[in-house]
Amino acid sequence: MNMQESQDFKPVGRRGVCSFVHNSSFYLYGGALSIPGLSAFRQTPHVDIEMLDMHSGLWSSVETEVLHSLPQFTSGACCAVLNDNLYIFGGWLAGLRNAHIHELDLETFCWKKLPINNPENGPICKDKAAMFGYGDDMMGVFGGYGYPENDAHARLEGRAAQYHRDTTNPFFSIYWTNELHLFHVGKSEWIVPVVTGIPPPPCAAFSITRVDPHRLVIFGGKQVNSRVNEIHILNLDTWHWSGVNLPSRPEEPWPVGRSFHTACSLFDPSAITPPYPPCGTVFEWLPCPTPDLAPCEPAVTVDPKVIVLWGMSNDADPIDDAWELNVNTLTWKQVHLPEGAGPKRAWHTASAYHPSPCETLVVVFGGTSENMYVVPDQQLTSISKPSLLHFGVHRLFELCLQYIIEDKILMSHHDHLPIPAHLQQQIREQVTSNQQLSITRL
Incomplete structure (x- = not known):
């Protein structure tokens, strides 16, 4: 693995990117570029991935190795991290979609395409779906937009x-589609979960957010001809859908319908106490005992909250707003983002890093501020400057570092302060981070 890190290196702006956070770093992979005279539809898949060190604020390009094949997509794939591996499903390339799963080892940065023993039981070829981890050895895939493999007119x-x-x-x-599948990595098999309740209608380009060890929150997306503002909750302990959640009163604050938006949990999902204990049910459709989804660390008792950022309206215009959802009460409040948060956008990506259970750094990258249905694809301008949004309780250590950095007298003598060498290094890294990232504290 080769890594090139530099204060001058910056990722190229694009749309439909996969992003994730792993070991205090933010990663990007794929995406559709806009190059004058060359349609993004004709782009080839990326080879390398890009990494942002959350401590130093420096970007680097990480060269990957290919064992079998690269993921075949330029945009619209979905991804999730499980056991130090990245898994990517589906995606769009030159008018075609796929139902493949690729694995990237995040220690060796080596790609491999996973075998699938029962593809006939799996999802259709699609993009704009969502992926999530389940237990220690399974990945879930929900929703999306596509067609059956090898036969676009096959009966469904x-x-x-x-x-x-x-x-x-x-x-x-x-x-x-509103397909819901689990992929068992160890057995290389697709599983169709048996669910209860009312699932979301067929949809794509929605957001899916893990808010605690047992619940996924789905918001918005496009359902055939309309972009919606519905909330759906899937309980991973009981595999029960909540049904459609909409405002109970016309005057209740509620975001407008949208797709191509992003959403992140404002608390560390693994540290939140769910409102109910795991039931311990062993489902007959699982090839192994029900995974233990309970948090490993001491949990905090808070109402899970989700931040929803921008998106595309029913007129295909980027939406200039942000909203915070209280998951337990299903109530919204609008968040007024300052200018430093960056421009409105759609088809961007965002991932959350939790330095502590009640502190969240949301990295936002890419997307476009133009109407994707009006501006030709090859003329669309993609946003290249990343933004970092800070939510929650600031750590005392972080506040002390910032105080030293912002005090001109202390900074002029920080090399002589009676503090250990590793803290001196962190001060230098924090200075670099402040210079490299647009940080908005909310």
Whole structure:
């Protein structure tokens, strides 16, 4: 593995990027570029990934090794991290979609394509879906937009999901879907969970957020011809859908319908106490005992909260707002982002880093501030400058470092302060980080 780190290196702005946080670093992979005269539809997959060190604020390009093949997508894939491995599913490339799963070892940075023993039981080829980890050896995939593999006109009856055809294309059958699958990494098999309740209608380009060890919150997305503002909650302990959650009164604050937005938990999901204990049920459809989803560390008792950032309206214009959702009460309040948070955008990416259970750093990257249905793809301008949004309780240690950095007298003599060498190094890294990132504290 080769890594090039530099204060001058910056990732290229693009749309439909996969992002994730692992070991105090923020990573980017893939995405559709806009190069004058060259359609993003004709781009080839990326080879390297880009990493932002959350301590130093420096970007680096990480060269990866390919064992079998690279993920075949330029945009719209979904990803999740499990056991020091990145898993990527689906995506879009040159008008085609896929149902492949690729694994990237985050220690050796080596790609491999995972075998699938029962592809006929798996998802259709699609993009704009969502992925999440389940237990120690399974990945979940929900929703998306696509078609059956090898046969765009195949019959979809009999599947445990709904499919709504996109009638705008009379020559090719493409569907919105609410498929829900689990992929067992060790067995290389797809599993169709048995769920109860009312699932979301077929949708794509929504947000999915883990808010505690047992719950996923889905918001918004496009359902056939409309971008919605519905909330759906999936309980991973009981596999029960909450049904549609909408405002109970017309005057209740609630964000407008949107797609291509992002959402992140404002607390560390693994440290939050769920409102109910795990039931310990062993489901017959699982090939192994139900995973233990309980938090490993002492939990904090708070109402989980989700921040929703920007997105695309029903008119396909980028939406200039942000909202905070209290998951337990299903109430919203609008968050007024200062100018330093960056421009409004859609089809961007955002991932959360939790230095402590009640502190969150959300890194936002990419997307576009233009109407993607009006501006030709090859002329779209993608946003390249990342933004860092800070939420929650500031650590005392962090406040002390910032005080030293912002005090001109202390900084002029910081090399002579009676503090250990490793703290001197952290001060220098914090100075670099402040110079490299646009930090907005909320």
